[in-house]
Amino acid sequence: MSNAEEHAHRLNDQSDPTEIYTLFSCSICSQRLGDPVTCAGCGETRCRACFALSTSPTPPQRPEGEAAPRRDDEHTQPDSEATDPPVHAEGVRIPCCCSAPQFKRAKQDVTIHNLLTAIIRSNPCAISGGTGTLMRDAPSIPISSLRPLLKPNLDCSVCYDIFCDPTTTPCGHSFCRVCLLRSMDYSTSCPTCRASLPSHRDPLAKNRMLAKAIMTLFPTQARERCEDVRAGLEMPANILNGNDQQSELTIPLFVCAVGLPEMPTFLHVFEPRYRLMLRRCLESDRRFGIVLPYRRVAWASDDPPVNAYGRLPCMTKGTVLEIRGVEYLPDGRMLVESLGVDRFTIRDWAWHDDYLIGRIRTFTDLVAAEQARLELEDIAVNVASGLLPGADSDNSTASTSIAALPTHALISLAARFVSQVHNASAPWLSSSVVTAYGPAPLEDASKFSWWCGAVWPVDEWEKWRLLDETSVRGRMKIVVGWMEAMEGSRWWGGGCHIS
Ligand SMILES: [Zn+2]
Ligand SMILES: [Zn+2]
Ligand SMILES: [Zn+2]
Ligand SMILES: [Zn+2]
Structure with a gap:
């Protein structure tokens, strides 16, 4: 001194x-x-x-x-x-x-x-x-x-x-x-x-x-x-109470889009409240949750839950993202690159400095043995109901027949489609998209299902359906459904039809 x-x-x-x-x-x-x-x-x-x-x-x-x-x-x-x-x-x-x-x-x-x-x-x-x-x-x-x-x-x-x-x-x-x-x-x-x-x-x-x-x-x-x-700066009490369970976390929520596990999410942040939120994330563990605004959709028709803060303004399932890089623009806006870490369900929430804070519980896919058991069950049920296992070239029945295909066949179908689309230079699978998300990770079935979700030109609520699935099979059925819809509409590759 x-x-x-x-x-x-x-x-x-x-x-x-x-x-x-x-x-x-x-x-x-x-x-x-x-x-x-x-x-x-x-x-x-x-x-x-x-x-x-x-x-x-x-x-x-x-x-x-x-x-x-x-x-x-x-x-x-x-x-x-x-x-x-x-x-x-x-x-x-x-x-x-x-x-x-x-x-x-x-x-x-x-x-x-x-x-x-x-x-x-x-x-x-x-x-x-x-x-x-x-x-x-x-x-x-x-x-x-x-x-x-x-x-x-x-x-x-x-x-x-x-x-x-x-x-x-x-x-x-x-x-x-x-x-x-x-x-x-x-x-x-x-x-x-x-x-x-x-x-x-x-x-x-x-x-x-x-x-x-x-x-x-x-x-x-x-x-x-x-x-x-x-x-x-402290978290609201309802978020802290009950947060002693190891499986529950408190995390700020960015109500904006779908983020997918293992995939990068690129965000352009301009709202002051979210700049504040991300600044705080950068000072702590660099993690936040991304969720879609609430919308009544056919596959998740429940009313949004209500607590003392009113209705939850977003879907109840989202993804934890970890910030990998931030670029500040001269006017204070931020370009954020993040990576999907875990999926979660919101257990409780509160408003804090104009943004949402959630108490969340993360979840993962079912264990492999359970996924295999459910796959056999799913195929058996669909075959029994008269569906032939195998891709049907007739598009009018295709959406029903994929349910009887084994998961590895669904993956092969999607992989073949992706490679054809890429060879046909479809804009949604351009080299810049591949640079951002990487080439199709065919060696890892689960990651491949998320990769399809990241690159496929479908809207956010369609992508959100993938989050809800706890098996590769569930997600690949959705992806092959998108593929068949695209093949049917023939717009995907500038009018070129794939055989
Ligand atoms: Zn100095
Ligand atoms: Zn001096
Ligand atoms: Zn002051
Ligand atoms: Zn001054």
């Missing part, structure tokens, strides 16, 4: 009032800040002159005899010590963020500047002297009287409360971290001055000097405010 830090730590109402300056000493020259600048990348505050030194690879060389640069502070005359050129203290490492283009041209830290101004103006000697001069040993009002003068400078202009995790933008304005990030989901400009902000890709660091000053001068208010912020 440096001397300055030790002093700040001990600062209380009985402290020598001048010790308040220990809260505002430059991390490079160790003197009271002159023209404070905070690097948004690392959250370090320094004098502008020291900041300039730290962002250039070598300190600027002055011609012989030229005076050292003077600090330009409108309220103070630099004292004799301050006229010395700022030098990097022994062992001070300058983080590389400070010279990054998005942080390098940081403006004056308005909050710290205003705090220093308020302290200096509070000094009766300084004011009566008329010059604003402040000597280190000059008398000043007690710290208890300084607090009310400083407090208005420590209120966030977004929430009107004391800063929680103060974060300073390159334009020099400070906000609670949570307030700034929320604001950035809606707009990429500073809430105070409208200057454009770095995107979420370049996370802004906590202003450590400001955070320490707040914790030293207003510890109770700061703690209460941060507890409130944390409470606001």
